[in-house]
Amino acid sequence: MNPPCGRCNKPVYPTEKINCLDKYWHKGCFSCEVCKMALSMTTYKGFEKKPYCSMHYPKTSFTIVADTPENLRLKQQSMLNSQALYKEDFEKSKGKGFSVVVDTPEMQRLKKTQDQISNIKYHEEFEKSRIRSDAPPPENRQDNDEQPSNPERISQPVGQTRPAAVAPPSGERRYQAVYSYTAAEADEVSLQEGDLLSEVEPIDEGWMFGCNQRTGQRGMLPANYVRPV
Numbered sequence: 001m002n003p004p005c006g007r008c009n010k011p012v013y014p015t016e017k018i019n020c021l022d023k024y025w026h027k028g029c030f031s032c033e034v035c036k037m038a039l040s041m042t043t044y045k046g047f048e049k050k051p052y053c054s055m056h057y058p059k060t061s062f063t064i065v066a067d068t069p070e071n072l073r074l075k076q077q078s079m080l081n082s083q084a085l086y087k088e089d090f091e092k093s094k095g096k097g098f099s100v101v102v103d104t105p106e107m108q109r110l111k112k113t114q115d116q117i118s119n120i121k122y123h124e125e126f127e128k129s130r131i132r133s134d135a136p137p138p139e140n141r142q143d144n145d146e147q148p149s150n151p152e153r154i155s156q157p158v159g160q161t162r163p164a165a166v167a168p169p170s171g172e173r174r175y176q177a178v179y180s181y182t183a184a185e186a187d188e189v190s191l192q193e194g195d196l197l198s199e200v201e202p203i204d205e206g207w208m209f210g211c212n213q214r215t216g217q218r219g220m221l222p223a224n225y226v227r228p229v
Helices: 069-092 105-132
Strands: 017-020 023-026 045-047 050-052 175-177 196-202 207-212 218-222 226-228
Touching: none
Parallel strands: none
Antiparallel strands: 017 023, 045 050, 175 196, 175 226, 196 207, 207 218
């Protein structure tokens, strides 16, 4: 049985049959819905199972949605849902990439201890750099350009009478000042070149504690200003 034509509904015989758009057409009936221009399998454009030419092919148009109160409510609800999902994802990934440290009393105590250790190390480094750069100033040197040929004999300042040195206890090492030094603090000892020192005890690599036999003063003195004798 021959199928009906998609336009005229008359039977379509095999010799003139066109199978397109899920229908059968006569060659003369396969034309544009608007201008009735004859179409072929290469020139037609289908829309809702109807043939059209390129000129009259229906163009899709977008519907403009008005900002009605209902649409505004839906938009606001969608934004709230998005924020809720973002917050949920943030809470899930909170402990994966980084961890939030709570400022507990124990953490405050550890932080304070670390700060104290840092301050101690800073002062140690400062004292070491101060000792390394603590060279005898020019005003405390006497005849520095002309060193004696015999290091054991240090010339005394002109016009000054040096008292006899008190003999130290047996086994005690004596030290002698090779530069003059003016005390900068109350717990330091002033020196003149050639002074003998007793009861000397090293404090650290830059300072010593001893007694100036000339003045009887006891206190701290720079270690690079004296030498053992």
